[in-house]
Amino acid sequence: MRLFNIILGVAVVGPLGFFGxxxxxxxxxxxxxxFLGGLTxxxxxALIALGYTMVYGxxxxxxFAHGEIYMIGAMTALIxxxxxxxxxxxxxxxxxxxIVFAIVYSCAYGFTVEKIAYKPLRTAPRLSALISAIGMSxxxxxxxxxxxxxxxxxxxxxxxxxxxxxxxxxxITAVEMTIIVTTVITMILLGMLIKFxxxxxxxxxxxxxxxxxxxxxxxxxxxxxxxxxxxxxxxxIGGVLIACHVGQVNFFIGFLAGLKAFIAAVLGGIGSIPGxxxxxxxxxxxxxxxxxxxWSEYEDVFxxxxxxxxxxxxxxxxxxxxxxxKV
Amino acid sequence: xxxxxxxxxxxxxxxxxKGIDLEISExxxxxxxxxxxxxxxxxxxTTCGIVPAKQGSVKFKGQDITHMPSDEIVKLGICQVPxxxxxxxxxxxxENLDMGAFLRNDNDKIKKDFEYVYSLFPILAxxxxxxxxTLSGGEQQMLAISRALMSRPKVLLLDxxxxxxxxxxxxxIFSIIKKINKEQKTTIFIVEQNANLALKAAHRxxxxxxxxxxxxxxxxxxxxxxxxxxxxxxx
Numbered sequence: 193m194r195l196f197n198i199i200l201g202v203a204v205v206g207p208l209g210f211f212g213x214x215x216x217x218x219x220x221x222x223x224x225x226x227f228l229g230g231l232t233x234x235x236x237x238a239l240i241a242l243g244y245t246m247v248y249g250x251x252x253x254x255x256f257a258h259g260e261i262y263m264i265g266a267m268t269a270l271i272x273x274x275x276x277x278x279x280x281x282x283x284x285x286x287x288x289x290x291i292v293f294a295i296v297y298s299c300a301y302g303f304t305v306e307k308i309a310y311k312p313l314r315t316a317p318r319l320s321a322l323i324s325a326i327g328m329s330x331x332x333x334x335x336x337x338x339x340x341x342x343x344x345x346x347x348x349x350x351x352x353x354x355x356x357x358x359x360x361x362x363x364i365t366a367v368e369m370t371i372i373v374t375t376v377i378t379m380i381l382l383g384m385l386i387k388f389x390x391x392x393x394x395x396x397x398x399x400x401x402x403x404x405x406x407x408x409x410x411x412x413x414x415x416x417x418x419x420x421x422x423x424x425x426x427x428x429i430g431g432v433l434i435a436c437h438v439g440q441v442n443f444f445i446g447f448l449a450g451l452k453a454f455i456a457a458v459l460g461g462i463g464s465i466p467g468x469x470x471x472x473x474x475x476x477x478x479x480x481x482x483x484x485x486x487w488s489e490y491e492d493v494f495x496x497x498x499x500x501x502x503x504x505x506x507x508x509x510x511x512x513x514x515x516x517x518k519v
Numbered sequence: 520x521x522x523x524x525x526x527x528x529x530x531x532x533x534x535x536x537k538g539i540d541l542e543i544s545e546x547x548x549x550x551x552x553x554x555x556x557x558x559x560x561x562x563x564x565t566t567c568g569i570v571p572a573k574q575g576s577v578k579f580k581g582q583d584i585t586h587m588p589s590d591e592i593v594k595l596g597i598c599q600v601p602x603x604x605x606x607x608x609x610x611x612x613x614e615n616l617d618m619g620a621f622l623r624n625d626n627d628k629i630k631k632d633f634e635y636v637y638s639l640f641p642i643l644a645x646x647x648x649x650x651x652x653t654l655s656g657g658e659q660q661m662l663a664i665s666r667a668l669m670s671r672p673k674v675l676l677l678d679x680x681x682x683x684x685x686x687x688x689x690x691x692i693f694s695i696i697k698k699i700n701k702e703q704k705t706t707i708f709i710v711e712q713n714a715n716l717a718l719k720a721a722h723r724x725x726x727x728x729x730x731x732x733x734x735x736x737x738x739x740x741x742x743x744x745x746x747x748x749x750x751x752x753x754x
Binding site: 401 | 622
């Protein structure tokens with residue numbers, strides 16, 4: 193079986209690698225563009241996938257309403273930006289305020305969704321909570337559609353193209369750079385929160401053993417709420433950034449982005465935070481390469497094919513861990 | 520100090536405790552012995568609010584804690600070292616101890632308590648940056664007791680501290696339990712299958728059978744009791 197896997201691996205990777213090297217040598221700038229484009233895409237996936245993976249880690253639930261939280265972040269940013277834009281405020285101030293408002297709104301929604309849709313089902317079978325999550329996702333989509341409009345709304349990019357960057361702008365735009373930098377900063381802050389703060393340690397402890405966590409005096413419900421709020425905040429940042437990048441927003445953007453981020457989280461190993469980041473970058477970059485070198489119309493098919501392959505050959509994902517336990 | 524009165528606890532439809540009465544005074548070491556499935560662990564879980572009683576009351580210093588959430592019970596000073604130790608496997612030894620002190624904010628005293636538990640169990644100081652899940656069984660038991668001590672409990676509940684450990688480690692752990700009782704004036708409640716060991720260490724003991732307390736006396740008297748000898752000591 194092992195030999196078979198190796199042969200299969202060489203058979204797939206070999207020609208791809210050969211093809212890849214040939215293409216890179218032929219046009220390195222194009223390759224770099226695709227790579228950085230993929231990195232941008234992967235960053236956005238990572239900001240969303242973190243919420244999936246953290247929530248899964250702590251209550252073993254795939255929170256399918258998470259994509260909608262991201263959409264609500266983008267919508268809030270759109271509303272804030274249009275109002276402040278009318279008043280003629282400086283665009284840097286608008287970006288910051290849009291992000292702040294998006295975070296506050298998304299966190300409020302994330303918190304409420306958990307309290308309404310998941311907390312009453314804490315002891316119910318997992319499937320009930322999953323169905324509740326799908327219901328919440330549909331509800332939020334339709335709620336935003338009715339409250340706003342089903343049409344796409346233009347989102348004027350808040351991040352200007354810098355003059356001095358013009359010569360390189362075809363490789364990576366200012367917006368893409370902002371996305372990558374913001375994501376890196378968010379990841380570092382989140383990593384420090386989880387590694388060093390008391391609430392971060394409590395989150396890890398609760399994910400590992402809920403009963404023991406409450407036996408040392410951790411309020412498990414509060415930790416779960418915090419996890420939803422933190423996940424919603426990173427998703428909101430992703431929502432604002434993607435709105436700046438794509439330039440339009442509607443009620444449905446959370447669906448596909450949510451699914452892709454979910455694939456990324458599974459690819460990296462659901463429940464693992466570094467896994468979610470790695471999976472997102474791998475998915476983003478490979479998607480970008482696929483659309484750049486092969487068929488761009490099969491972009492989504494490619495992502496879902498990856499999901500199927502992962503689930504068949506390595507269901508625990510790239511960094512998915514086996515239990516260490518000793519008696 | 521801690522008083523359980525006519526406790527009835529159920530898991531779904533199955534009744535695990537059928538009217539338990541139990542009392543622990545300050546500074547005592549109490550042992551609860553009994554066979555597998557007698558309801559010993561359930562007694563502790565009910566005390567800590569993990570599986571609340573359906574009927575009856577748990578009182579701590581006169582305050583009714585029967586239906587209090589478990590994290591607030593810990594705040595009052597009741598801390599459990601559960602069966603199977605339940606170390607957080609991916610947290611380091613030091614982080615596990617940190618979690619024991621989760622409810623405290625007095626950083627200077629927490630530091631002193633770190634030193635205190637490291638002096639009780641020097642091996643933990645050596646392993647402080649190692650993941651909890653990689654420790655041996657005995658080390659995990661030491662860590663579990665230390666983690667509980669980090670909350671500065673008034674009552675320490677120990678569930679089967681000897682389970683699966685080598686006799687020499689068991690001896691070491693019991694001598695430290697007695698030391699904690701003497702030095703820190705911590706009241707200790709031990710649940711054990713190893714009746715001989717538990718009754719020797721205890722001031723008083725309770726014997727439990729299928730969800731009911733069948734006997735209670737001083738540790739020495741129980742050790743001398745013919746029924747206990749036959750059923751639990753194998754003499």
